[in-house]
Amino acid sequence: MAVMTYIDASRQAVAEEMRRDPMVWAVGEDLGRGGVFGQYKGLVDEFGPDRISDAPISESCIMGAAVGAAMTGTRPIVEMRFSDFALCAVDELVNQAAKARYMFGGQTRVPLVVREPIGMWRSSAAQHSQSLEAWYAHIPGLVVAVPSTPADNRALLKAAIRCDDPVVFMEHKNLWALGGDVPDGDDVAEFGKARAVREGKDLTIVSWSAAVHTATEAATTLAGEGIEAEVLDLRTLWPWDKDAVLASVERTGRLLVVQEAVSVAGFGAEVAATVAENLHPALKAPVKRLGAPRIPISYAPVLEDQVRITADAIAAAARGLVKT
Amino acid sequence: MAARAKSGTRRASAAKSGSKPKSPAAAKSRAPAKKSSRGSPATDFSQDQELEAYREMLLIRRFEEKAGQMYGMGLIGGFCHLYIGQEAVVVGMQMVAKDGDQVITGYRDHGHMLACGMDPKGVMAELTGRRGGYSKGKGGSMHMFSVEKGFFGGHGIVGGQVSLGTGLAFANKYRGNDNISFTYFGDGASNQGQVYESFNMAKLWKLPVIYVIENNKYGMGTSISRSSATTDLSHRGASFDIPGEQVDGMDVRAVHAAGDKAAAWCREGNGPYILEMLTYRYRGHSMSDPAKYRSKEEVQKMRQEHDPIEQVKARLLEAHATDEDALKDIDRKVRSIVNEAAEFAQTDPEPDPSELWTDILR
Ligand SMILES: Cc1ncc(C[n+]2csc(CCOP(=O)(O)OP(=O)(O)O)c2C)c(N)n1
Ligand SMILES: [Mg+2]
Numbered sequence: 064m065a066v067m068t069y070i071d072a073s074r075q076a077v078a079e080e081m082r083r084d085p086m087v088w089a090v091g092e093d094l095g096r097g098g099v100f101g102q103y104k105g106l107v108d109e110f111g112p113d114r115i116s117d118a119p120i121s122e123s124c125i126m127g128a129a130v131g132a133a134m135t136g137t138r139p140i141v142e143m144r145f146s147d148f149a150l151c152a153v154d155e156l157v158n159q160a161a162k163a164r165y166m167f168g169g170q171t172r173v174p175l176v177v178r179e180p181i182g183m184w185r186s187s188a189a190q191h192s193q194s195l196e197a198w199y200a201h202i203p204g205l206v207v208a209v210p211s212t213p214a215d216n217r218a219l220l221k222a223a224i225r226c227d228d229p230v231v232f233m234e235h236k237n238l239w240a241l242g243g244d245v246p247d248g249d250d251v252a253e254f255g256k257a258r259a260v261r262e263g264k265d266l267t268i269v270s271w272s273a274a275v276h277t278a279t280e281a282a283t284t285l286a287g288e289g290i291e292a293e294v295l296d297l298r299t300l301w302p303w304d305k306d307a308v309l310a311s312v313e314r315t316g317r318l319l320v321v322q323e324a325v326s327v328a329g330f331g332a333e334v335a336a337t338v339a340e341n342l343h344p345a346l347k348a349p350v351k352r353l354g355a356p357r358i359p360i361s362y363a364p365v366l367e368d369q370v371r372i373t374a375d376a377i378a379a380a381a382r383g384l385v386k387t
Numbered sequence: 388m389a390a391r392a393k394s395g396t397r398r399a400s401a402a403k404s405g406s407k408p409k410s411p412a413a414a415k416s417r418a419p420a421k422k423s424s425r426g427s428p429a430t431d432f433s434q435d436q437e438l439e440a441y442r443e444m445l446l447i448r449r450f451e452e453k454a455g456q457m458y459g460m461g462l463i464g465g466f467c468h469l470y471i472g473q474e475a476v477v478v479g480m481q482m483v484a485k486d487g488d489q490v491i492t493g494y495r496d497h498g499h500m501l502a503c504g505m506d507p508k509g510v511m512a513e514l515t516g517r518r519g520g521y522s523k524g525k526g527g528s529m530h531m532f533s534v535e536k537g538f539f540g541g542h543g544i545v546g547g548q549v550s551l552g553t554g555l556a557f558a559n560k561y562r563g564n565d566n567i568s569f570t571y572f573g574d575g576a577s578n579q580g581q582v583y584e585s586f587n588m589a590k591l592w593k594l595p596v597i598y599v600i601e602n603n604k605y606g607m608g609t610s611i612s613r614s615s616a617t618t619d620l621s622h623r624g625a626s627f628d629i630p631g632e633q634v635d636g637m638d639v640r641a642v643h644a645a646g647d648k649a650a651a652w653c654r655e656g657n658g659p660y661i662l663e664m665l666t667y668r669y670r671g672h673s674m675s676d677p678a679k680y681r682s683k684e685e686v687q688k689m690r691q692e693h694d695p696i697e698q699v700k701a702r703l704l705e706a707h708a709t710d711e712d713a714l715k716d717i718d719r720k721v722r723s724i725v726n727e728a729a730e731f732a733q734t735d736p737e738p739d740p741s742e743l744w745t746d747i748l749r
Contacts, residue, residue, distance in 0.1 A: 096608045096680065119578035119614040120545050120606055148544065151579075186465030186516070188527045190543035358747050362465055362527030363516030365737045 064246060070239040072213035073102055076220035077140065079249075081110055084138065087224055090116040090125055091142025091178075099144045100180070100239055126152035126177070130160045130229075133175040138224060146179035146195045146233060160229040161204030175229040176220070181209075182273055182323055183360060184236040186367060192360035194272070194324035199231040200300040200333070206230040206254060207300040211275040213243040215298055218252035225251065235273040235323075255302030259311075263291030265385050266317035269308055269334050271297040274372060278321045281377035290385050292319075300330050305337060312338050316347035317384045321377055326354025348387040353380055432640040434708040436482065440639045441699045442717050443481075444474035447498040448696060449718075449725045450507055451670075454497065454514055454528075458674045462733060463514045466543075467528045470498035472669035475695035476601055477502040479642025480569055480662075483650045487564060491539040491552040492571035494529035495601075495668075499571065503536040507724055511732035519735040523742055545606075546572060546579030549598070553585040556596035556659070565654045568596040575606020577620050583627075586659065590627040593658035597649045598624070600661065601636065603668045608680040621663035629659050636664030637693040667693070 067075070081087045088110075089103065095117040097104035107115040118125045122143060129139035143149035149156070160173045181194040199207045206228055210216040216234060223230035260275060261282050270278040275296045282292040293311050297303050312318045318338045320331035335350040355370040451469045458467050470477075473495075481502040484490070492499045500510050505521065513520025513531050521531040522541075531541040539555060542548040552570025559566040576582065577600055589596050600620045604611050611618050621631035630652070635641040642664065649660035667689045671678040678686075703709045 092606075093608050099607075117609065117613065119609075120575045121578045121580065123580055151544065151546075186527060188465060188530060188543070189525075190529070191466065356743075357749075358743060359525075361525045361738075361743065362513075362522075362530070363524035363738050364464070365516075365740060366525060366743050369740060369743050 064244045066242055067213050067245050068239065069210075069213045069216050069234070069241045069243070070100065070102055072217035072245050073220050073234065074104065074106070075245075076217045076224070077103070078106060078109065080221055080224040081106075081114060084224075086136060087138045087140065088114040088116060089140040089142060090118050090129060092118055092120055092144065094118075094142060098142060100236070102178075103142070122148055122151035123155055126155035127159065129175055130155055130163070130173055133160075133173045133229075134163065134171045136174070138174045138176075140176045140178065140224065143177060143179045145191050145236075146181045147190050147193050149177065149179045150195075156199075156205075156229070156231070157202050161202050164228065165204060172227045173229045174227045176223045176226075176232050177229065178232045178234065180236045181233045182235040182237055183367065183371065186362050186364060187236075187360070188362040189359040194233075194322075196231075196233050196272070196300055197324060197328060197330045200303075200330050204228065205301065208232045208254070208298070209272040209300055210234060210298065211238070211272050211296050213241065214245045214250070215252065215258070215296075217245055218250045219254075219298060221250070222252045222254060226254070233272065237273050241276075252298070254299045255304055256298065257304035257307040258296045258298055259307075260294040260296050261292065263293040263315065265291045265315060266319060266381055267293045267295060267308070267311040267315045268319045268321055268377070268381070269295050269297065269331075270321040271300065271330075272323065274321045274323045277372060277374050278377055280374040281381065284374060284378050285381055288382075290381060292381055297334075303334075308334060308338065309341055312342055313345050316345055318346075318350045319377070319380055319384060320350070320352045320354075321372055322352070322354040323372060324354055325357050326352050327357045329354050348384045351380055351384055353377060432643060434703065434706065436643070437699050437703055438709065438717075440475070440478050440482065440643075441696065441703065441714070442721065443478040443502060444639065444696045444699070445718060445721045446507070446724065447474045447478070447501050449721050450501060450511070450728070451497060453725050453729050454511070455670065455674065457514070457729060457732070463528070464516070465527050466494065467514065467674045468495040468672065469668070469670045469674075470495055472689065472695075473601060473603060473636070473664075473666045474498060475639040475642050476599065476636045476664045476666055477571070479639040480597075480599060480646045482643050483646040484567070484569065487537065487566040488569060489537045489539050489552075489555040489559075489566065490569045490571070491548045491555060492541070493545065493548055493573065493576065494541070494543050495573070496529065496531065496541045500531060500533070500536075500538055500541075503533065503538045505531075505533050505536050505538060507728035508731040511728040512735050515732040515735075516737065517732060517735035518738045518742070519731065524738040525742070525746070546576040546581055548572065549576065549579070549585050550581045552598075553589050553594060553596055556589060556594035557592065559595050560592065566595065567650055567653045568594075569599060570596050571599045571601060573606060574600065574602040574604065574611045574620060575609065575614060577623060578614060582623070586624050586627045586629055589659040590624075590629050593656060595653040595656070596659045597646070597653060598659060598661045600663045601666055602663055603666050605668070605672070605681070607672045607676070608678075610680070619663070621661055624659070624661045629661055631661035631663065633663045633665060636666035637689075637695050638698060639695055
């Protein structure tokens with residue numbers, strides 16, 4: 064075990080995978096200087112500018128070129144810096160990368176990792192704050208990873224780089240500095256396996272990305288009141304761990320989904336619907352979702368804060384469920 | 388919105404200086420990428436215009452200095468990109484604008500807004516996220532708009548404003564007026580695909596748009612030579628037969644002369660025009676950028692030898708058109724406008740929480 068930050072864990076994953084496999088390379092704006100958040104710091108010194116490649120501001124071509132290069136068997140890591148900017152390259156990702164394997168009858172694969180940091184990051188406003196994970200979960204052919212801890216950032220990123228299908232890898236901007244234990248050695252995650260952050264018998268809280276930490280904080284408060292919440296971190300939204308969620312809710316009889324993203328048509332809706340479809344008789348309360356209202360993110364802190372899901376709001380929702 | 392500051396002469400003087408459309412040289416030759424304006428500023432820039440430009444540029448400079456200070460004090464948050472060094476570009480261009488013209492740009496937008504005649508109080512209050520800000524505190528530094536002043540934002544996605552600016556020009560043609568869209572973007576943004584889709588459509592449909600490329604030599608930490616296969620951006624419209632010029636963007640006279648010519652070309656119905664403004668930003672890309680990718684000497688040299696405000700000042704003094712005292716007086720007035728804006732931006736209340744639910748289809 065080593066203690067490291069979320070950002071260092073990702074950097075280590077990239078470095079180790081690049082050492083292991085000469086076909087792995089990274090491309091994006093300002094990568095040579097370490098990337099906009101420092102995720103690639105120092106990597107150009109070890110791997111050179113052909114493998115840590117500085118691109119012009121041309122997201123659609125960066126993505127498209129990476130798809131083409133991936134079709135020949137190289138393994139590009141595309142850095143989009145903000146999931147908001149990746150919208151300039153959605154055609155290349157959704158129409159091309161996601162479809163190629165199936166549409167061409169299995170003749171080609173697109174081993175591509177697209178890093179698209181998500182989330183609110185104090186006062187970044189409407190075009191730099193979005194959490195768009197549900198968009199990609201909706202698209203057949205894409206893997207969607209949403210790590211919440213340093214250990215997962217390393218293990219999931221390694222898995223993403225080794226995956227032969229395109230992976231949309233969504234780190235949360237507010238987690239870069241988060242520290243945590245990271246296992247030594249070649250720790251590679253398995254997609255579609257949730258992590259039980261905390262066990263409990265009274266309700267199941269399902270979450271992912273930064274919201275996992277808020278949910279865990281709420282669960283601690285609830286424990287003080289005698290309510291034991293089980294907290295599950297999905298880690299990947301596709302594939303997602305239905306079995307773990309269904310097994311947990313079957314025991315607790317109550318589901319609360321917590322997401323930072325807009326609740327309407329968010330991934331929480333998929334989780335809630337799946338639970339409702341499968342566990343109707345076992346449910347002691349209606350399924351419940353917490354998420355942002357369907358409003359763009361504001362600049363002013365007083366407005367921005369209003370759309371954040373707080374530990375208090377989660378605890379209140381949990382109390383409401385347990386009472387019923 | 389706060390009361391409009393006493394800075395309303397720009398449209399009036401812009402109208403005066405918007406000289407009679409002459410047939411630009413490029414119109415005859417149709418040759419793209421002429422460089423006639425570079426280093427040969429028009430001689431018909433009057434001393435009144437020099438004074439006007441001086442005042443406008445100084446307002447932007449002082450406003451940005453104050454914004455930088457307030458950011459350092461934690462009164463402004465998020466992203467904040469200062470325009471210091473580039474003042475001559477938007478000021479010179481606005482001197483050829485007339486009522487009804489539109490301006491659109493990216494996130495480095497404070498200078499554009501002030502030059503459009505937007506109220507410094509409303510801009511500063513948006514920076515501090517207050518209810519008197521142009522976007523009621525919802526947008527912040529990168530996202531402001533003014534229908535009244537023809538300012539169409541304030542956009543955070545690099546290059547995103549270029550096709551929108553093309554559409555502003557489309558609307559002018561559609562309405563049959565002789566207004567122009569001034570569409571600003573950076574050297575970095577000039578590598579986005581929609582720029583070329585815009586060029587083609589604008590030329591095909593003869594849309595009245597001036598693409599003003601503010602080449603400050605860096606897109607964040609990447610110098611233009613590291614991001615661009617060809618670095619003379621005035622040529623970027625060549626394959627669409629759009630005339631283009633490289634302009635000394637540190638000299639407001641050169642900017643004005645080139646803008647005048649381009650505006651005449653557009654208003655006469657000839658379609659788009661490209662002006663590549665060679666300029667420089669003195670500060671980092673944003674408030675969080677220590678700008679380690681360039682030398683202190685490089686910045687110093689620009690400031691000392693090419694500063695747009697110092698150039699005007701030196702000419703005015705040399706021509707005895709004014710004296711130090713008069714210029715100091717202008718500075719005092721500008722500072723008081725800026726101080727008033729800063730004061731307002733700190734005392735104006737934060738948005739009411741209920742504002743969250745306005746301006747959105749529910
Ligand atoms: C689509 C998109 N890609 C990347 C960014 C991040 N970004 C913001 S500003 C910038 C540099 C733009 O440089 P330039 O066009 O030269 O304008 P300048 O900042 O120099 O005024 C970058 C890469 C963004 N906001 N949007
Ligand atoms: Mg630039």
